[in-house]
Amino acid sequence: MMRMDNIIFxxxxxxxxxxxxxxxxxxxxxxxxxxxxxxxxxxxxxITEIFKNKGEEFFREQExxxxxxxSSCNNACIASGGGFIQVKNLEKIGxxxxxxxxxxxxxxxxxxxxxxxxxxxxxxIKAKKLYNERIKSYEDKADIIIDIENKSIxxxxxxxxxxxx
Ligand code: S3P
Numbered sequence: 740m741m742r743m744d745n746i747i748f749x750x751x752x753x754x755x756x757x758x759x760x761x762x763x764x765x766x767x768x769x770x771x772x773x774x775x776x777x778x779x780x781x782x783x784x785x786i787t788e789i790f791k792n793k794g795e796e797f798f799r800e801q802e803x804x805x806x807x808x809x810s811s812c813n814n815a816c817i818a819s820g821g822g823f824i825q826v827k828n829l830e831k832i833g834x835x836x837x838x839x840x841x842x843x844x845x846x847x848x849x850x851x852x853x854x855x856x857x858x859x860x861x862x863x864i865k866a867k868k869l870y871n872e873r874i875k876s877y878e879d880k881a882d883i884i885i886d887i888e889n890k891s892i893x894x895x896x897x898x899x900x901x902x903x904x
Contacts, residue, residue: 746763748836754838761816763899769816774823777805837884
């Protein structure tokens with residue numbers, strides 16, 4: 740049975756998952772959860788530090804623990820990290836929305852500070868490769884796909900409201 744009360748956003752780095760999930764949480768009166776923020780809060784370290792001190796595999800294990808927890812939640816609007824789609828049982832969490840954009844568009848949106856927060860975006864060639872490797876998984880795992888390019892947050896909120904009601 741598909742869970743429709745939680746909404747989870749997936750997509751590559753820079754696609755606006757956190758901003759959009761937070762806005763939708765406010766507008767639809769849901770709880771806002773963000774996988775990256777929860778992991779950072781737990782260890783009191785930012786993502787770059789966690790990758791450096793504990794390694795990516797450790798970070799992925801933390802994402803799996805959150806995925807298991809999210810499946811037991813109700814009425815939440817969830818922002819996931821770009822690699823969260825690798826968790827087991829993603830489909831048990833809720834209605835899954837892929838925020839889609841081209842690599843070039845995402846790259847343009849991320850400034851230096853935003854890139855510094857993302858260890859897997861430092862190297863642009865590797866980031867592009869990762870994007871190409873993941874694109875099919877994002878599409879396969881999504882219940883719906885929203886193209887975010889050149890759309891304001893208000894336009895996106897209108898689209899989302901129509902899509903989830
Ligand atoms: C990652 C994306 C990041 C963060 C971590 C790894 C990825 O989240 O979880 O740096 O593997 O794509 P954002 O998509 O919020 O940048």
